[in-house]
Amino acid sequence: MKLNLKVKEIMLKKFPIIDKDDTLYHAIKLMKKYGIDRVVAVENGKLVGIATKKDIMERLGTLRTRTVTTSRLYVSSVMTINPIALGFDENVNTVIKLMVDKDISSVPIVDDAREPIGLVTKVEVASLCNKVDVKVSEIMSWNPVYVKPTDRVLHARQLLIQNSVTTLPVVEDDMVIGLVTIDDIADALVMFHDMVPEKHRKERIMNLLVADIMRIRFPRFHTDTPLSEVAKELSMRRLKGAPVLSRENMLAGIITLTDIVNFLAKQAK
Template identity: 35%
Template sequence: MQVKDIMVKELFVVDKDDMVSYAIELMVKKRVSRLLVVDKGKLVGVITEKDMVDRLGSSKMRALQASSVHISGVMSDNPITITPQTDVVNSAKIMIDKHISSLPVVEKEELVGIITKSTMTRLCLKIDHIFVGQIMTKSPITTTPFDRIMNVRRIMLEKDISSLPVLDDGKLVGIITEGHIALYLAEFREKVPEKHQEKRIKHVKVTEVMQKDPPLLHPDNKVSEAADLMRRERVKSIPIINYEERLIGVLTKTDLTKLVANKFILENN
């Protein structure tokens, strides 16, 4: 199968000179986690939730508002691209090997589409012979409702993960993602006076930002069921609990992309 058979042709594009606040508004409106960045019609970068968590939370930009920062100062430039003829499995391998979540599709220097880990997730909608427990990430890193979001931001960036389940006394009470933090940081910069930002941001707790009552799965759910739930709920990861309601893992779109990269064959087979 080639990329042209599955790529998304509806593209959400911003100019490098647009403001980050506009990018956030567009992401929220279109319910996407990345935008393609152009300069005079040419692809020059990608801006993602991770980029915003990284830059908006940095000390260098701490006093700046999202409405005063250009996308060019936040985006990841020189993105890896593929062609419509690129093999889908190879595309999944590129995403995993390069630790990226999307690949713009370019033909004759023209931007014609994009594939993402969400695209790979859709390829798993008919996988009924593999179960969640066989491919989930076991013993995931977690946080608590009383941890600070700046500490969670640091963990996400250091460990290259996009979400953390939230546990209170061993019980799952929510999940916090890059998207939650990026949106909160942008709104925080706009609402809180500059002179108070540095002090206040240090004390913002996970419970103020996290998603409560996230969708859940059990290890014996089929991969097809998991992919469908991710698609319907528009989430990147789902906590996995046992029948005692204890967290035992997390299933991410990265896990499903790895499955595609491995041609739907379990790695230990």
């Protein structure tokens, strides 16, 4: 299934752009304003980096950063430097191949002067999966890593990093009662750093539990749900993933934007 589309047809034209020397606090405010989990960083108007909530989650969970707030950290200290970028006339299949081959979740789109003019994330790519006759069970990840509501947020963070996943179902008594994503943990750590005095952080971070930050409203799919329906729902919510349930409503697996992008990449070959 080759996608005969140009990047300019699917790219975000309104997205957050920030100077690399601006604060992480301002970057987070821009993410919230645009409803997106990343900012494109520039220097003198030219693309130099990209900073995501995954970067924030990884940085703020370390011992070294427990003494600082987001107003004392800079975008340049968390961003990926010189990200791969494309022109707006490139084919969408090129973006998909890059995401899979380079294990990246977005591609900035630049003009000839390397000034950012667009952004394509896995959300935009997944939204193209609307005319496939495939059930979610055919591409989802089975037996996923999960957490309990009583687990510490730092434990959930570590699971996300160690397993290279974006989404964790929250399970209690064999039932899925919540969902935790990279975004949720990043947001929780930002709030924690900005609200809790430095002298109390070491102790109180241990009391921050999954139950305190998990989503309780989220889509649930079944193994026979059409993939097109799943892709539409995740894209509309800009959600990284969601649990897939068995006929008995038990956790069977998880479906993520990454699974959908990988599927489209295989179809394009």
